[in-house]
Amino acid sequence: MSRHPWVLATALAETKKPASDKSAETAPSNDEPAAGAPEANRISQQVDLLDHDGNWIARGLANPASRLRLRLYSFSRDQPIDDAFFAQRIDEAVARRRLARSTDHTGVQESGSKLAEMGERLIFSESDRLSGLIVDRYADCLSVQFTAAALLPRGKFLIDQVLNACEKHGTPCRRVIARMDPATAKHEGVAADQVAEVESWSRGISPAANGSDAATDDSSPMVWYRHNDLKMGIDLRDGQKTGGYLDQQANHAEAARYMAGKRVLDICTYTGGFALAAAKAGASEVIGVDSSEKALEMARQNAEANSLSQVRFEKADCFDHLKNCAGRGETFDAVVLDPPRFAGSRRQVDAALRAYARLNMSAVDLLPPGGILVTCSCSGHVSRADFLNMLVDVGRKRQRDIVILQSRGPSPDHPCAVSCPESDYLKCVIAQVH
Incomplete structure (x- = not known):
């Protein structure tokens, strides 16, 4: 077994x-x-x-x-699945993050106040032996996402236990937003009224907020937190996943080390993770591209909040934008690719690899010899070996040498359960192209 x-x-x-x-x-x-x-x-x-x-x-x-x-x-016959069981698993999950967060990405010990301002994943479903529950913390706000209907009868109890564990381990939270996305609800057989009930478990978050109040209303779904050295804002209600992409937090910081003085193109920037990190690290010019105007508006607010004037954002399809840049003869010193999941099932892996190859070939075309390529895949069904073999094929077809500087995974707060290979989903390759 x-x-x-x-x-x-x-x-x-x-x-x-x-x-x-x-x-x-x-x-x-x-x-x-x-x-x-x-x-x-x-x-x-x-x-x-x-x-x-x-x-x-x-x-x-x-x-x-x-x-x-x-x-x-x-997997123990003498262990019942009761409230005490879930309370213990939740406490263990939050305690596990204190092991991973004992130092930041530079190796410096983090103070309690600094940790309280940060974003981190507290519960990662199967990786924390809590299949169907994902919890991220953004400063003092919890974003709780249920992906299993089987947990809903205990939903409010589980939220209470996460709040208790946060208090116990030094990061008390006073706001909660609870969600179950429509696609998950459909697969799990959860009706619309049940989804509404899940959302009613939110605490300290207003049922709606307009754009003008989002940055100041303490009860709005807009929350600010510290993302590495940046002040970042996200929309907990309408944002993707739990609102942000905490799995890339360490990769944002690491990729930025290669960006000083460079002209950078960040494809699928969302709210500006890689783009803002590059600008903060001293990139001369950064262009962030995404197909969501709502995400780009948040990215612009993030740039303004951090006084980063050398970054701008454009709304476009990622494939079209790369093609248009090549048509204009543009080049960049670094290109970042962080597309959405291309393979939602094993049946889609071949098509996903073709899409990754097309995207990466278009990026390589914009890089001069010695340029930096940061390329990511969040498709769990695409293995790391398949992703690297895709890059081999890109280099062969474009007659370019791709030298891997780092082959990375998610931030430490996204552990991998060896019994569930699907939890090892994120690939982030930092490479030099010749």
Whole structure:
């Protein structure tokens, strides 16, 4: 047994109630579905997984409405999945970040006040043995994202436990925004009224905020936090993922070390992560490109908040912009590529690799000999080996030598569970092109 936390519906012979032996029995909590409830409502039913010979394997929570039928949380037969179980797992996850955050990316010890202003991932679903729960902290605000319907009956309890753990480990939070995105809700069989209930668990965040109040209203979904050496703002309600891309935080800082004095093009800049870091590090000119005007407006606010005048942002399709730059004969000393996920499933890997190759070839065309290429992939189904082989093909087709300076992953607050290879998803390659 690999201890992978997912069991697909196609892998099950049949779904049964938890085993009746005493070691598997647990006292139902108040938020568990009542016995005899309709099958469609028995999300969060505790289930024991047995092999074909009846041998006990693991214990998890079932969702009869999801293709991902069973999420496994315990591989110990004597361990019930109850409130105490989740409270302990949450505490362990937040404590784990204190190990990773004992020093910053320069190796300098961080003070408590400095840590409290930062952004960090506190719970990373499968990597923290809490499949279906993602929690990011932006200064004093928690952004909680549920990706498993099986956790919703305990949703408010889980949020309370995260707040308790934050207080215990030195980063108290007073605001919470809770979310479940529409695509996830559809896959998990969660109705619109249930999604609205999840959103109602938010605390200290106004139900709506207009643009003029977003930067000053303490209850708005707009929050400011310290991102490396930058003051960064994000929209917790309408932003992508949990609002920002904390997984790239260390890569923003590391890539910026190569950007001093350079003309930089940042493709798929979102709210300006790589672009602003490059400008802060002394790049002579930075152009950030994204297809979302809303994201670019946030990027412009971030640039202004940090007094970075040598960076500007343009709305465009990434492929079209690279093509147009080549058509004008433009060159850049450095090009950053941080596109959205191209492969959402294994069936899409080949198409994703073709898209990555096309994007990287267009970027290489804009670089003079010795230019810097920072290229990323957040597609978990695209392996690091496949991504590097794609770069080999790019170099061959463009007759350029690509020398890898660093091959990186996500920030330390995004650990990888070896039993769940999908958690090893982010690739960030810093290379020199000749």
